[in-house]
Amino acid sequence: MANAAASPGIWGTTIFDGTAAQRGYALNKMCFSFNDAANRAAFLRDEDEYCRRFGLDAAQREGVRRRDVLALIEAGGNIYYLAKLAGIFGLNVQDIGAQQTGRTVEEFRAYLRAAGD
């Protein structure tokens, strides 16, 4: 992955650069559309059709189907845009932080609190 090569040594971190931005364009464009409540409703009505309309590829479509943030980042998703997708399912940044780190939400919150010690 060219993108991973752009940030050697920063574990668990993807730099959202030109490579990622090209890779994820369709996915991020779909998520950008979720600024509009009517589009969020259209997505919820027919997720397949909505993803098709924006031309998501198979990996992106599967990542959306599984609500899998790490897979969506791997497929070029930018976290600010993915947050708009997550918001549709009522997930906030702690929910998706827990998901990405394999913790429960309570464990993730405890991890954040510990950073203040």
Next chain:
Amino acid sequence: MARIVGGIGTSHIPAIGIAMARQQCDEPYWRPFFEAYLPVRRWIESVRPTVAVVIYNDHGLNFFLDKMPTFAVGAASEYCNADEGWGLPTLMPFQGDAALSWHIIERLVAAEFDLTTCQEMKVDHGFVVPMQLMWPNATSWPVRAIPIHVNTVQHPLPSPRRCLAFGQALGKAIESWPHEERVLVLGTGGLSHQLDGQRAGFINKPFDLFCLEKIVDEPEVLANYSIRELVELAGTQGPELVQWLIMRGALGPAVRKLQSNYHVPISNTGSGMLLLEKAA
């Protein structure tokens, strides 16, 4: 002549706005964060700014990735907030000052900062949360506002050094405006946080405290970091520190620290607050 009355560094995360909307500011989780703003608001009342220049990064409300300016300056007479997709209440519009915006644009471009100019610009939480923090009970905003967006979303990002220099040019631009204005500069975002990846939740308290100390009298120490180093030390969203460096640059060589606060966590973030005045 316009005068810069001071600068404030503050976090701008959406959770702050949500806590304010839900009236949770006095709850134990939030109190250590919000309490720090009480003396800041008293200071604002005493200096009575007429204009706020707000340095922030748009997170996908006004700018999509089809066009991503490195630096963009608002040049509108009004700026509206809008739905960002996940339920943060939309705030009332902000009055701009197009004449001052164009003066700043003229001076910055003359100083070789090649900008994007925006006669229409929706402002997202990066802009509105700090405004709401400074004036929580406003029924109309007591200042005109000028938004300045910095790309901290899609790499390559402008370097800390470039942003400090941008701030220095911005300060000179503001203070060459030949009309009576009292200008407050808000540098928003940060401090350390990482929303994405397996390292999500990364917060670096020692580095944040180091930044809060150095930015006062030795901002060039922070200007020496690369963006990649800031990602490593402060998380993927940590480069928002450059917006504080623009604020710091605008205040000129010498400043006095009036207030500061650091609290972990608010949501996923190490939150910093700093109130600086220009030293005579």
